[in-house]
Amino acid sequence: MNTHIIGSTLVLAVSLSLVVGCANPADEVAPAKISEPNVTPTPTSPKGSEVPPASPESKPAASATSAPSVPSMTMLAITPMNSKVEFIGSKVTGSHAGGFKSFSGTYEPAGGKVETGKIKAEIDMDSTYTDNEKLTGHLKAPDFFDVAKFPKATFESTEIKPGANDPKAKNATHTVTGTFTLHGVTKTISFPAKISVGADKLDLDSEFSINRKDFGIEYAGKSDDLIRDGVVIKLSIHAAKS
Numbered sequence: 018m019n020t021h022i023i024g025s026t027l028v029l030a031v032s033l034s035l036v037v038g039c040a041n042p043a044d045e046v047a048p049a050k051i052s053e054p055n056v057t058p059t060p061t062s063p064k065g066s067e068v069p070p071a072s073p074e075s076k077p078a079a080s081a082t083s084a085p086s087v088p089s090m091t092m093l094a095i096t097p098m099n100s101k102v103e104f105i106g107s108k109v110t111g112s113h114a115g116g117f118k119s120f121s122g123t124y125e126p127a128g129g130k131v132e133t134g135k136i137k138a139e140i141d142m143d144s145t146y147t148d149n150e151k152l153t154g155h156l157k158a159p160d161f162f163d164v165a166k167f168p169k170a171t172f173e174s175t176e177i178k179p180g181a182n183d184p185k186a187k188n189a190t191h192t193v194t195g196t197f198t199l200h201g202v203t204k205t206i207s208f209p210a211k212i213s214v215g216a217d218k219l220d221l222d223s224e225f226s227i228n229r230k231d232f233g234i235e236y237a238g239k240s241d242d243l244i245r246d247g248v249v250i251k252l253s254i255h256a257a258k259s
Contacts, residue, residue, distance in 0.1 A: 042105045042112055043226035043247025047183035050207040051231045054196055093219050093256035095122030095138060100256070102140060105249040106229075109242050115147030115156070116251075122172075124219040124256040131191060131214050136174040136221075143168060160236040162200060170199045172206075181209035189223070202232040210252070217258040224251050 103116035122138030142164040147153045157164045174195035181189035186209030194207040210223035226247045238244035 039107070039109060039111055041245055041247060042107055042249045043245065045185070046224045046226050046249055047181070047185040047189075047209050048247070049225045049227050049250075051227065052205045054203050054205045091126065091217060091258055093124040093126065093217065094259035095120070095124065095136075095254055095256045099254075101251070101253040102138075103251040103253075105251070106244070107247075108238055108244045113147050113149055113152055115145060115153070117141065117144050118146055119144035122254075122256070124254075126214065126219075131212050132177050132179065134174075134177060134214070134219070136172070136177075136193070136195070138172045140170040141168065142170055161234055167199075167201045170197075172197045175205075177212070183209060186225075193221075193223075199232040200234055204231060208250075219254065219256040221252060221254040221256075224249060226250065 097118060097120060100120075100122075101116060102120055103114065105112055105114050107113070117140050119141035120138060122136065125135045125137075127133040127135065142162050143157065145153060145156050145162060145164070147156065156162055159166070172195055174193055176194040178192050178194075179190065181192050188211045189209035191210055191212045192207055193210050193212075194205065197204055197206040206227070208223055208225040210221050213220045226249050228246045229248050230246050236244065
């Protein structure tokens with residue numbers, strides 16, 4: 018066989034193997050919906066005028082028959098002992114798995130329904146780990162998370178509603194919406210999740226993708242091995258009574 022033909026065949030075979038073997042993991046999961054956070058404007062008075070403070074007489078008098086305060090329900094703890102926060106990032110030639118070793122959070126039940134509960138979480142970004150030590154160090158550097166400048170990522174839910182529309186949201190029972198801060202950028206994020214609540218326990222499992230550039234993480238990678246924008250987030254939350 019002609020040497021040129023052999024060489025061309027080998028190049029084609031290698032190229033095809035790369036295409037087949039390096040699919041984008043983010044294509045397999047539902048993308049999160051990300052938008053600017055809702056901000057309630059502070060009331061202001063017209064320029065040159067002042068809003069007088071309310072007089073003591075304007076305050077309603079306390080009623081002796083006011084309803085008693087409702088005691089708060091048991092707060093459930095989210096810890097690395099009962100939960101996992103992981104991710105998968107990819108580039109043209111392959112993908113890497115990682116996560117966070119240190120995080121904390123709570124689920125506050127309310128009304129006995131999933132939809133009325135509230136989730137809060139905080140991640141120590143310096144606890145980032147991956148399947149490659151060199152990559153772990155790079156992720157903590159300014160090209161990516163810049164943990165020295167942005168040591169924490171936070172999430173606080175604002176709504177949990179039944180149902181999930183995306184067909185890639187496998188087994189999801191709810192859509193969780195909240196305020197997510199990563200790399201110093203705050204956005205409103207909505208993602209699908211399978212959620213159930215039992216006696217003193219919350220189970221939440223979810224896989225979805227985010228676009229890292231929405232949070233100002235712009236590093237492109239090598240010209241011949243570009244990093245993909247989509248990152249898969251994997252949550253396995255099993256909050257329990259502390």
